[in-house]
Amino acid sequence: MSTDIASSESIGEINKYDFRTESKAFFKARKGVDAEIVNQISEMKNEPEWMRNYRLKALEIFNSKPMPNWGGAIDINFQDIYYYLKPTDKQGKTWDEVPQEIKDTFDKLGIPEAEKKFLSGVKAQFESEVVYGSLKQDLADQGVIFTDTDSAIRDYPDLVREYFGTIIPSTDNKFAALNSAVWSGGSFIYVPKGVKIEFPLQAYFRINAENMGQFERTLIIVDEGASVHYVEGCTAPMYSSESLHSAVVEIVCKRGSRCRYTTIQNWANNIYNLVTKRAVAYADATMEWVDGNLGSKLTMKYPAVYMLEPGARGEILSIAFASKGQHQDAGAKLVHCAPNTTGQIISKSISKCGGRSSYRGLVKVEKGAKKSKCNVVCDALILDSKSRSDTYPYIEILEQDVSVGHEASVSRIGEEQMFYLMSRGLSNAEASTMIVNGFIEPLVKELPMEYAVEMNRLIQLQMEGSVG
Amino acid sequence: MSHILRIENLHVAVDGKAILRGVNLEMKFGETHAMMGPNGSGKSTLGLAIAGHPNYVITEGTITLDGEDITEWEADQRARAGIFMAFQRPVAIPGVKTADFLRHAATNVRRPDRKEGEDLIPMREFRKELKAKMSQLKIDTEFARRYVNDGFSGGEMKRAEILTMAMLSPKFSILDETDSGLDADAVKLASASIAEIGRDKMGLLIITHHDKLLEHNPPQFTHVMLGGRIVETGGAELARELHDHGYDRIRKTYPDAEAANQEMLAKEEAVAV
Ligand SMILES: Nc1ncnc2c1ncn2[C@@H]1O[C@H](COP(=O)(O)OP(=O)(O)O)[C@@H](O)[C@H]1O
Ligand SMILES: [Mg+2]
Numbered sequence: 001m002s003t004d005i006a007s008s009e010s011i012g013e014i015n016k017y018d019f020r021t022e023s024k025a026f027f028k029a030r031k032g033v034d035a036e037i038v039n040q041i042s043e044m045k046n047e048p049e050w051m052r053n054y055r056l057k058a059l060e061i062f063n064s065k066p067m068p069n070w071g072g073a074i075d076i077n078f079q080d081i082y083y084y085l086k087p088t089d090k091q092g093k094t095w096d097e098v099p100q101e102i103k104d105t106f107d108k109l110g111i112p113e114a115e116k117k118f119l120s121g122v123k124a125q126f127e128s129e130v131v132y133g134s135l136k137q138d139l140a141d142q143g144v145i146f147t148d149t150d151s152a153i154r155d156y157p158d159l160v161r162e163y164f165g166t167i168i169p170s171t172d173n174k175f176a177a178l179n180s181a182v183w184s185g186g187s188f189i190y191v192p193k194g195v196k197i198e199f200p201l202q203a204y205f206r207i208n209a210e211n212m213g214q215f216e217r218t219l220i221i222v223d224e225g226a227s228v229h230y231v232e233g234c235t236a237p238m239y240s241s242e243s244l245h246s247a248v249v250e251i252v253c254k255r256g257s258r259c260r261y262t263t264i265q266n267w268a269n270n271i272y273n274l275v276t277k278r279a280v281a282y283a284d285a286t287m288e289w290v291d292g293n294l295g296s297k298l299t300m301k302y303p304a305v306y307m308l309e310p311g312a313r314g315e316i317l318s319i320a321f322a323s324k325g326q327h328q329d330a331g332a333k334l335v336h337c338a339p340n341t342t343g344q345i346i347s348k349s350i351s352k353c354g355g356r357s358s359y360r361g362l363v364k365v366e367k368g369a370k371k372s373k374c375n376v377v378c379d380a381l382i383l384d385s386k387s388r389s390d391t392y393p394y395i396e397i398l399e400q401d402v403s404v405g406h407e408a409s410v411s412r413i414g415e416e417q418m419f420y421l422m423s424r425g426l427s428n429a430e431a432s433t434m435i436v437n438g439f440i441e442p443l444v445k446e447l448p449m450e451y452a453v454e455m456n457r458l459i460q461l462q463m464e465g466s467v468g
Numbered sequence: 469m470s471h472i473l474r475i476e477n478l479h480v481a482v483d484g485k486a487i488l489r490g491v492n493l494e495m496k497f498g499e500t501h502a503m504m505g506p507n508g509s510g511k512s513t514l515g516l517a518i519a520g521h522p523n524y525v526i527t528e529g530t531i532t533l534d535g536e537d538i539t540e541w542e543a544d545q546r547a548r549a550g551i552f553m554a555f556q557r558p559v560a561i562p563g564v565k566t567a568d569f570l571r572h573a574a575t576n577v578r579r580p581d582r583k584e585g586e587d588l589i590p591m592r593e594f595r596k597e598l599k600a601k602m603s604q605l606k607i608d609t610e611f612a613r614r615y616v617n618d619g620f621s622g623g624e625m626k627r628a629e630i631l632t633m634a635m636l637s638p639k640f641s642i643l644d645e646t647d648s649g650l651d652a653d654a655v656k657l658a659s660a661s662i663a664e665i666g667r668d669k670m671g672l673l674i675i676t677h678h679d680k681l682l683e684h685n686p687p688q689f690t691h692v693m694l695g696g697r698i699v700e701t702g703g704a705e706l707a708r709e710l711h712d713h714g715y716d717r718i719r720k721t722y723p724d725a726e727a728a729n730q731e732m733l734a735k736e737e738a739v740a741v
Contacts, residue, residue: 438563
C-alpha cells in the first residue's frame with residue numbers, strides 16, 4: 001500500500017488517473033451472467049421479490065436482444081466479466097469507518113478535498129457498493145433523499161418502485177437490459193416539491209477490479225417546482241483486459257422543476273462505456289445534461305430528454321475527446337411531444353492521434369408539438385490528419401409549425417493560431433492545449449468551478465499523452 | 469543593457485516563392501528603426517521570418533541575437549529569447565481568455581526554461597501587474613476577460629498587441645502597421661503607448677506608412693524595402709520624404725528591385741484569380 005502511494009507520487013501528476021490499489025473484495029461473484037448469478041446478486045442485497053423478478057425478466061430480454069449493429073465495434077465476451085463485487089461488508093457512515101485501502105484510493109482521487117468544499121454530501125462508489133456517504137442535515141430535514149439506489153430500495157420501496165424502469169424499460173436496448181439484470185449501486189435522489197438545492201450534489205464512481213463491469217443505476221425524481229444539480233465524475237485506472245461500464249440513468253422532472261446532470265467521465269482506454277441516460281420533462285420543467293466523455297475504448301452515450309408537456313425544455317451539452325485507440329460515439333436525443341417545447345443540443349468533439357469521434361443525434365418533433373423550437377450546433381476539432389470525426393444527425397419532424405435548426409462545423413487547429421500563441425512564448429503543446437480548451441470553453445464554463453479546473457487538467461493530460 | 473539583433477543576407481520563400489532576396493539589418497537595444505516601402509515589398513515577410521513563422525522559410529542567410537544564431541529556432545524559443553512582433557492582423561483564439569493567455573505568455577517569456585505544467589506567475593501578482601499595465605494603456609479592465617482577439621474591433625486588436633508587448637517586455641519588437649485601420653485619436657493613443665512602453669526599453673522596428681507613429685517615435689534609422697530587399701537606409705528625414713512624396717524616387721532609382729516588386733505583385737494577382 002505505501003509503496004503504491006510512493007510510486008504514484010514519483011511518477012507525478014500525469015499518472016494521477018492511472019493507478020490501482022490492491023483491493024480485497026469482500027464478496028465476488030463468479031464470472032459471467034446467468035440466472036444463478038442474478039439470483040445471487042439479488043440475494044446478497046437482500047432484495048424484495050419484485051426486484052429479483054425484475055432482474056430475471058431483464059436477463060431474458062438481454063439474452064434475446066442482438067448486439068447493436070451501429071455506433072462502434074463492440075467486442076465483449078459477456079461470460080468473461082465479473083458482474084458483482086462487494087468490497088466491504090457495510091456502508092461507512094463516517095470517513096473514519098472507511099477501510100484504509102479504499103481511503104488511499106480516494107486520496108489519490110482527491111475526494112476528501114471535494115468533501116471539505118462540498119459539505120452537501122459526497123457519495124463515492126467503490127466498485128459495486130457505495131461505501132461512504134453523507135448528506136448535509138438541513139437537506140435531509142427538507143425531505144431531500146440522496147442515497148445509493150440499493151439503500152433506496154430498502155428504505156423507500158414505494159417511491160422507487162413507482163419510477164424504477166419507467167423511463168428506460170429493460171426492453172429499451174441490450175445494455176439497458178443487462179444493467180437491469182445485474183445493476184448495483186448508483187444514486188437515488190428525490191427532491192420534494194418546491195425544494196431548491198443551491199449547491200451541486202456529487203458522486204464519484206470508479207471501477208477498480210479487473211474484468212469488473214460496473215452497472216450502476218441512478219434514479220432522480222425532481223418534484224414540482226423543485227431544483228437540483230447532480231454532478232458525477234468518473235475516473236478509472238488502467239487495466240490490460242477489457243472492462244465494461246454500462247449504467248442506466250433515469251430522471252423525472254415534474255411540472256416547473258429543474259434538473260441539471262453533469263458528468264465528466266475519464267475512463268481507462270480499455271473500457272467499453274455503454275450508457276443509457278434519459279429524462280422526461282413535464283410542463284415548464286427544464287432538464288439539462290452536461291456530458292463530458294474522455295478516455296474509454298468505445299463510448300456510446302446519447303443523453304435524452306423527452307419533453308412531454310407544454311413549455312418543457314431540454315438542453316444537452318456534450319464534449320467528447322477521442323485519442324489514440326478511442327472511439328467516442330456520443331450525442332443527444334431530444335423528443336418534442338408537446339407544443340411550445342424548446343430543445344438545444346451543443347456538441348463539441350475533439351479527435352487526436354488517430355482517435356475517432358462521432359456526433360450522433362436525434363431530434364424528433366411529434367405531431368401536435370406546435371411552436372416547438374429546437375437548435376443543434378455541433379463543432380468538431382481535429383488535431384491531426386490521422387484522426388476522424390463524423391456527424392450523424394437524425395431529424396424527424398411530424399409537425400409543420402416548428403422551428404428546427406442544425407449547424408455543424410469541422411475544423412482543424414489553425415496554423416495561424418498555433419503560430420500566434422507560440423510567438424508569445426507558448427510551446428507547441430501548450431498552444432494546442434490552449435486552443436482545445438478554448439474550443440470547449442463554452443461548455444466548461446457551465447461546470448462547477450472545481451470540475452472546470454479538472455476538465456482543463458484532463459484535457460491537458462490527454463494533450464500531453466502520445467504526441468502524433 | 470546591450471542587445472543586438474542582426475539579419476544577414478536573409479532570403480525567405482513562401483510556398484516555394486522567393487520573397488526576401490538578401491536583407492541585411494542590424495538593430496541595437498534602445499534604437500528605433502522605421503521600415504517603409506510600398507505594398508507587397510516584403511515588410512511583413514521580414515517581420516514574420518524574424519518571429520519564426522513556420523511557413524516563411526529561410527532559404528539563405530542568418531538571424532542572430534546577441535551573437536547566437538536563432539535562424540533555426542521555433543517561434544516560442546525566439547519569443548522566450550526576447551523577440552516580439554505585433555501583428556498586422558492578429559488571429560482570434562475563441563474561448564481563451566486574454567488574461568489566461570497573457571499569464572502563460574508572460575510566465576514563459578520571463579522563465580524561458582519553464583517546463584509545461586510548472587507553476588505560472590502567481591495569480592494575484594499577475595492580476596495586479598496586468599491591471600496596472602491596462603490602466604497605463606487606457607484599456608478597460610473588462611478586456612482581460614474577453615477571448616483573445618475574438619470579435620475585437622481593429623483598434624482593440626492593435627491595443628491588445630501593445631498590451632501584450634507591455635507584458636512581455638521583449639528585447640526587440642517589430643510593430644507591423646500597428647497604426648493602420650485606426651482613426652486619428654486611436655493612432656495617437658497607440659503611438660503614445662508605444663513610445664511609453666517601448667522607447668529606449670527595447671529595440672523597435674516600426675513598419676508603417678504613416679507619420680503619426682514616427683512623430684511620437686522618431687527613428688534613428690529609416691529603411692526602405694522594395695522587391696524583397698532594403699534598398700536605402702537613412703535617418704528620420706528619409707521617413708519624412710517618403711511620407712510627403714511617396715515612392716516614385718525610390719522606384720526610379722532601383723529599377724531592378726522595382727521589377728522584382730512588380731513580379732511579386734503579379735504572382736499575387738495570379739494566385740488571387
Ligand atoms: N502567406 C503568404 N502566402 C503567399 N504569398 C505571400 C504570403 N505572405 C506574403 N506573401 C507575398 O509576399 C510578398 C510580400 O508580402 P508582404 O511581406 O506582406 O509585403 P508588405 O508587408 O510589404 O506589404 C507579396 O507578394 C505577398 O503576396
Ligand atoms: Mg504588410
